Every structure is written in structure tokens, then in C-alpha cells.
Amino acid sequence: MKIREFKHLLCVSATYSTFYREYSGSRRGKFSGxxxxxxxxxxxxDSKLLSKKSTNSMRDKIMWLFLLASPKxxxxxxxxxxxxxxxxxxxxxxxxxxxxxxEDIRRKMLNHFLITARRRxxxxxxxxxxxxxxxxxxxxxxxxxxxxxxxxxxAVWNGIMKxxxxxxxxxxxxxxxxxxxxxxxNLAHVIYDVGKYMTKQRDGYRYVNGKQWACxxxxxxxxxxxxxxxxxxxxxxxxxxxxxxxLMKGLSYVQLIQMNAAELCKRYPKIxxxxxxxxxxxxxxxxx
Numbered sequence: 001m002k003i004r005e006f007k008h009l010l011c012v013s014a015t016y017s018t019f020y021r022e023y024s025g026s027r028r029g030k031f032s033g034x035x036x037x038x039x040x041x042x043x044x045x046d047s048k049l050l051s052k053k054s055t056n057s058m059r060d061k062i063m064w065l066f067l068l069a070s071p072k073x074x075x076x077x078x079x080x081x082x083x084x085x086x087x088x089x090x091x092x093x094x095x096x097x098x099x100x101x102x103e104d105i106r107r108k109m110l111n112h113f114l115i116t117a118r119r120r121x122x123x124x125x126x127x128x129x130x131x132x133x134x135x136x137x138x139x140x141x142x143x144x145x146x147x148x149x150x151x152x153x154x155a156v157w158n159g160i161m162k163x164x165x166x167x168x169x170x171x172x173x174x175x176x177x178x179x180x181x182x183x184x185x186n187l188a189h190v191i192y193d194v195g196k197y198m199t200k201q202r203d204g205y206r207y208v209n210g211k212q213w214a215c216x217x218x219x220x221x222x223x224x225x226x227x228x229x230x231x232x233x234x235x236x237x238x239x240x241x242x243x244x245x246x247l248m249k250g251l252s253y254v255q256l257i258q259m260n261a262a263e264l265c266k267r268y269p270k271i272x273x274x275x276x277x278x279x280x281x282x283x284x285x286x287x288x
Contacts, residue, residue, distance in 0.1 A: 014063035069145035085183035090142040102209040
């Protein structure tokens with residue numbers, strides 16, 4: 001009887017790391033949950049809810065953006081001091097009741113804004129989320145890694161609304177307060193805003209037709225990285241994490257660790273070149 005061998009693999013994501021064993025040889029048996037999975041997919045499609053997989057994927061992209069973004073300084077006019085931040089959240093709303101489809105607003109207005117943001121403010125890395133307000137209007141939350149002055153932001157978005165007849169200068173305020181932007185200075189702010197604005201499903205609000213979120217191409221290429229590691233390295237990391245209470249509940253062949261890619265690579269330089277450099281090279285290669 002042939003003994004099945006296994007190797008240790010390390011899977012690194014934006015929020016946690018995982019050690020698991022991969023056995024050699026082919027698997028036996030078939031996946032019995034296919035029909036159930038297809039049923040769940042149809043159910044989500046019919047209800048137009050953002051699936052759990054999509055929610056986790058969006059959260060993962062935002063966390064990658066936070067880890068990869070460089071710290072920046074900005075002046076606070078209230079405190080008269082500089083403050084450091086990494087990301088900012090932009091909110092875009094409509095100045096009047098929505099009279100065009102969700103698809104038209106995404107295609108003609110949101111895309112116009114993202115193109116302008118790239119050219120004017122060098123915004124190349126972002127995650128956006130579309131959702132309906134209580135009044136039924138579509139609006140957008142966009143997380144970016146650049147500074148945008150609130151007056152410039154409002155001027156650009158209001159200009160796009162004028163082009164698409166959402167502002168009538170003859171009968172309405174030609175410069176409505178249709179935008180908002182605030183900084184995300186640390187990880188706690190990112191987690192709070194992601195939970196409150198980006199991934200929360202609101203009861204009693206209409207569903208958004210079509211695409212509900214997307215990210216820049218630079219974030220699309222960033223995925224979980226899996227590398228093979230030696231038994232000694234696994235033992236060392238698990239011992240350190242056990243002492244620091246960073247071990248999460250796992251199975252006999254899977255062990256979750258409460259360290260993201262940046263934290264793991266900083267603590268263990270041996271895998272930095274394999275993991276973190278690969279992530280950064282993919283991310284920044286999309287800037288050109």
C-alpha cells in the first residue's frame with residue numbers, strides 16, 4: 001500500500017494567513033453539493049443581494065488597498081495641524097430624483113468620474129460600491145488612496161451631473177452639496193467604514209440593478225498567494241503565534257493565523273521576497 005505524502009503550504013491574504021497540508025495523489029469521490037450550490041447562486045441572482053463571496057472579495061480588496069497604500073500627510077484646517085492618512089472615502093449622490101436607469105448612471109456618470117479622477121488626481125487604485133438611498137436614488141461610495149480637495153471633488157461631480165441633466169441651472173441650485181470625502185487614518189477606520197457603508201445589506205431599501213461593486217485593475221490582479229514552506233518554518237511560526245495569542249481555531253490539517261500578508265512578511269523576512277515583493281510588483285506594475 002502506497003503511503004500518501006503531503007507538503008506544507010502557506011496561503012497569505014489581506015486579512016489572515018493559513019497553513020495547510022496538501023496531499024499527493026488524486027482525490028476520490030465527487031462533490032455532492034453541486035446542485036445545492038447552483039440553487040444558492042440562482043437564489044442570490046433572483047434576490048439581487050450581494051453574495052457572501054462578493055462581500056468577502058470586496059472586503060479583501062479594500063484591505064489590500066490599505067496595506068499597499070503609502071502614508072500621506074494633509075492639513076487639518078480645524079486643528080491647524082498636519083495629520084497622516086492612507087485612504088479616503090468618497091461619496092457621490094444625485095441632486096434630484098433619479099430618472100435614468102442604474103446602468104446608465106454607472107456607465108455615463110460613474111465611469112466619467114473615475115476617468116476624470118485618474119487624469120486629475122492620479123487615482124489609479126480604488127474600490128467602489130453602489131447602493132440605493134432611502135429615497136430610491138443610486139449613490140456611490142469609493143475608497144481611494146489619494147488626496148482630493150472637497151471643493152474640487154464637488155465641482156467635478158456636479159459638472160458630470162449637469163452634463164447628464166441632473167442639475168438644471170435655471171431652476172435649481174447650480175452647485176449642490178452632492179459629495180462627501182473623509183480620510184481613513186488607520187485600520188480601525190477602514191474596518192468601521194467597510195462594515196457600515198461598503199458591505200452592509202440594508203433592509204427596506206430597493207435593490208441595485210446590475211453591478212454593485214468593482215475595483216481598479218491593479219487590485220483585480222492581487223489575490224491570495226500560496227507558497228510551499230518547510231516544516232521547520234511552520235513549527236516556528238505556530239510557536240510564535242501561540243505565545244502571542246494569534247492562533248485561530250483550526251482543523252488537524254488547517255491552521256489560521258491572525259496576521260495579514262504585511263505583518264507576516266515583516267516578522268519573517270525569509271518569505272518577504274517570495275510573498276510581499278510579488279504582491280507589490282503586481283500592484284505597482286498597473287500604475288503605468
